[in-house]
Amino acid sequence: MNIKRHASVLSLIAAGALALTACGSDSNTPSGSNNSAAPAPTNTAKAECGGKKDLVAEGSSAQKGAIEAFTAAYIKECAGQQLAYTPSGSGAGVKQFNAGIVDIGGSDSALNKDKGEVEQAATRCKGNPAWNLPLVFGPVGIAYKVDGVKDLVLTPEVTAKIFNGGIAKWNDPAIAAVNKGATLPDKAITVIYRGDESGTTDNFQKYLKASAKDAWGKDAGKKFNGGVGQGAQGSAGVADAINAGDGTVGYIEWSYIQDKKLSAAKIDSGAGAVELGAEGAATAIKSAKIKGEGNDLVLDLDALYASKNPGAYPLVLATYEIVCSKGYDADTAKAVKAFLTVAATSGQSALADAGYVPLPNEFQEKLLTAIKAIS
Structure with a gap:
């Protein structure tokens, strides 16, 4: 191309x-x-x-x-x-x-x-x-189901370490540091990822690569490269698997989160926590450029994923x-x-x-x- x-x-x-x-x-x-x-x-x-x-x-x-x-x-x-x-x-x-x-x-x-x-x-x-x-x-949202946790903030670096196995417990000090005052359980994290080849997976991993830098340490691509967790078929399978467990977390399109009434983490890229939603995504898209010819x-x-603009929700596909x-x-x-x-x-x-x-x-x-x- x-x-x-x-x-x-x-x-x-x-x-x-x-x-x-x-x-x-x-x-x-x-x-x-x-x-x-x-x-x-x-x-x-x-x-x-x-x-x-x-x-x-x-x-x-x-x-x-x-x-x-x-x-x-x-x-x-x-x-x-x-x-x-x-x-x-x-x-x-x-x-x-x-x-x-x-x-x-x-x-x-x-x-x-x-x-x-x-x-x-x-x-x-x-x-x-x-x-x-x-x-x-x-x-795309980072959906989770953790009993007793309804308001969760994640940074790109913490998200990357959750999805590559560097953080394995919900009460890990790195999660606690960005959720001051929250009661986090001593519970194992179960990552749910798309088991089939998925553009959502590709975009999610590109986001981690651009925003979390060395903390991710993996390639992008349509196959999940994190090396941890359980695969599920399609967006429906991911939503159901998150909803069926306790301690689960996965990446999934916003409307599935709405439809299944799942909790979604706010993202703090360095300018304050931003919740998943239309307004934050619209702010982030300012950084998007067309690179195709004709x-x-x-x-x-890439610039959108690495955005630190206040009010921007950068995980967009x-x-x-x-x-x-x-x-x-x-x-x-x-x-x-x-x-x-x-x-x-x-x-x-x-x-x-x-x-x-x-x-x-x-x-x-x-x-x-x-x-x-x-x-």
Whole structure:
């Protein structure tokens, strides 16, 4: 992938808030989420309906709720058309897209050049580059269940040591030091991580690598590299495993935390503790930049993850729709463009009720430009 830095995506702040609906086999629309500060974008574009009747997509479980909202809008606007989405995880989504099994891949991480994903995608797209188009943004929480502990603060360094086994008890002095006055039990910490390949895992480990520095000491990637804990399948499995135990902790999308009524730690990156939520994520996203070239809208989140800005909640991910810039047959290209056009326009109006935040106008323009260029 050619990398070129562009302007800071300050326009994302116009969204006012960010939220992701986590996914599994059940409906996970969070109750009580407040997205009223983020109205749907006002730009419109007419979808040219037609082409392949039944599109197939697979990947990120974090965007399942958004894809359901987009599909409902697509069916309404393009009668007779359909899209089937399998929330199998980002790793599976990339593999299925690159193998030519699905028309659209969903991933919480952009295609990885070092792992051959960019080259494989170009081969699948008949010698043309694939584009990463982010349609969903949102924070990831550090969820926990510890009897008697309802208000927990973690620093990046303490979080890293919990997830690599350097801290093994809840009453460890390092945790106590950032939770002065709290009663912490002499109880073993049980780390719950995504056992499948996951973009959420990749983003979480990138966050630890950027923010905790030497305290993490592990690589990023879609597989969990912490070396401790118990794996669970998908976001639903992580949520259930945390909820079923005592002394458990794991990383999971915000809406799963809301849906399962889990406790989430505040993050103190050096400028005070910030709770998981829309306002803190919106503040953090100021540091995000687009590094992809042209219509490949890959975000550089490293500066965001390392942010020490007051009020910023830095553990944020973006979910990409991976598509061929060229190389589809004519019917598939027409349907993919129609679906993505609806998703970026009329489909946005349903996202607030589904626990997401609609795109800001400025970023919507970039997406519509890229979608129009697909052929």
